[in-house]
Amino acid sequence: MSISLEIKNLSKSFGGIVAVEDLTFNIKSGEIMGIIGPNGAGKTTVFNLITGVYQPTRGQVIYKGQDITGRPPDEIVKLGIARTFQNIRLFKNLSALENVVTALDLKNPMYNLASTFFLNWPFIPGKVKRGEKELRQKAMHYLELVGIADYAYKQASAMPYGLQRKLEIARALALEPELLLLDEPAAGMNPEESMELSHLIRDIQQKLNLTVFLIEHHMDLVMEICDHLYVINFGRELAEGNPEEIQANPAVLKAYLGEGRKGA
Amino acid sequence: MNFSLIFQTLITGLAIGGIYSLMAVGYSLIFSILNFSNFAYGMVIMLASFMGYFAMSKLHVGMGIALFLAMVGAGTLSFFNERVAYSSLRKRHAPPLYFMISAMGTSIFLENMVYATIGSQYNAYPQIFAVPTIKIFGASLGKMDLFAIIFSIIAIYILNYFIQHTRTGISIRAASYDSTVAEINGVNLGAVIGLVFILAGLFAGISGVFLGIKYMAYPNMGWITNKAYVAAVIGGLGSLPGAVVGGIILGVLESFVSVYVSSTLRDVFSFGTLIIFLVFMPSGLFGKYLEEKV
């Protein structure tokens, strides 16, 4: 199996406060890798560093052998990394379908600026109208994939919370990524819903041949679908291994059960 | 090089720079707490200038009382500016864009109200000192300018003491650091913001009177009150020491540009400086630049 993402000695501090320190791990192509750790351990910071939202203080992010450290987010997305957000970030006033269409534009440019201006006349079918129609069909396909096609024309902010998370996944998939980062996809879901979601993630991962990297607090979901786990605490590496190993790791148990350490 | 000309230019620059500092302090104070650019502030200064003018020429009071009246008037105006135009936006957490539009609306309203009711003419203050200038090392300095500089230093010193050492001052600093956290910890945000606008208004009052004495009172004073933003940006938006230093730097630079380059290009230079600072040094000399959080 080839390596999809390599993280080398990644560190980030905000004005002297260390968020993550010296993290090193690899994600293999085609696996589902989970990153877990107590609240405030720096998991989302890792995502932000990979996707270019933050610049690392030290260290490297290497994607498919290419150093992408410090590149702007839109370039990183173009290389094939897409993500969702912990605090859902949809285009709130747009419909579910429009949210996905917006993401589709990246890999499916249907027409250029000149035809936008000059080749879109009322009542006359043209390149622009054809392109838009095709994109909408494609977008529908992604909504079906995550099972929210019934909500296609609903305003994103008016959708139920759990479905907004699914819409975010659909939007990320529309970017046609090879590596998908999911930031707490099951947050706010009950155990039943999160199990259903874990099956969905597994299905999609296999159908689209994706590498998945996810942050999650629902341990049942994590243990169910992850091939590999990376555990951090206070911004530092705590353990790495497959779910069975992690579950038996005393350091991990200690971090999760607290043992009087503040902030865990 | 002509030393006495350089010295004279410096003195002239310091005199106007002192007023810029005063304006920038008030403007920056509001920026520090509400985190938006209060474009209406310039018009509060303009109205303060008119208040001082009417107090002295119509009520025939002395400069001290005129200054006091202008400060009270501008403080009140500034307070109501916040209550009418911003407080409801603040309560519903509107984006900064809305605050700025509301501020521009207030600014247009106030300026044109003066045009419509008082008129566009220039109103000169009565003469204050019989012999208006003194000589320092061969350079002439207006007595009024000297008075303005001294008064400005005192006012800024008092403000600084108030903010650093009183309980209310600590509330203001807490609120400007993080208004939500401050509110949770028992700071009455509405009252603190009201107070900040009054304080800013007092500074508008002082600078308005000094500007009026120097350049007369007229509704189209926006070109000069806009310098408050420039000075505040140079010093760092939201920083009070920055506002003071920024004002003085801007005053001196402008003075040198008008003497040694071109007086007509002075304003192009000032606004060019503004843009250069915003682009290359958005935190200015002393400020902090907050990026939006993810």
Place this chain on the structure above:
Amino acid sequence: MYIQGILILCMINAISAVGLAVFTGFTGLMSLGHAAFMAVGAYTCAIATKTFGIPFFIALPMAALMAGLVSLVIGIPTLRAKLRSDYFTIATLGFGEAMRVLLENLPITNGARGMAGLARFSVLPTVFLIFVIVVFFTKNFIFSRYGRMAIAIREDHIAAEMAGINLFQVRLRSLFFSAACAGIGGALMAHHIRFIQPNMFTNVQSTLLTATVVAGGMGSITGPIIAAFIFVMVPEVLRVAEMWRLVAYGALLVAIMVLRPQGIMGYREFSINGIIRYFRNLGTKQDKGGTVS
């Protein structure tokens, strides 16, 4: 003749407002310097036709292009730096002021005295034709993938970046488009009033333009057009003096922000279908009321 004059003015303002709507309403950045682009358009067109004798139909696209190019001067550094939205606005304000002072001091613009005796090219059919073309282009731009990118940025710029959208490129493109429209508006204005002067293009003018967009509703094209017509026509009909008009505009801006920040249309477009839907909804609401009682 009088009515014609008002209509021309309405459409000229609507052209500039539509352009700014693309920028402010769809990328969420506020400009207080668009009067500068109107000025660039006005002066370019006036100098081209008067000084160099270039035909109007060539001078007008030149005006649009020149305004667009000038917008890059301020747009490239400020948008590349990804300034916070409020810092950007302050920068545009400074830029507008600097441009005006520059125009007052350039020999080719005849300084503060301005340029008089311009030919009267902005007649009703011409202005109407250009208005239609500009609205057509704007509509095409907004309801395309380019407009979609801009809207995504307005909605959530971080999510937009993570959807592969280049903030700088999209914002600059919108700014260029809006500046070109403002340039056309300025050029038409110059050949309507037949006299231009730097102090016609102050930050009050910029603010009024922004006010038109805000009042019309950010995220709408028809809203700002309606607002532009109202802003010109109502004071004309009531025959109020210029300064009272501005007093009212100022108060109106504050009132909109406090009471109805979404403006007249707010994210919606005016259309015949929309009206039909509105009345149909009205009907169903009444029906429901009937069944309850």
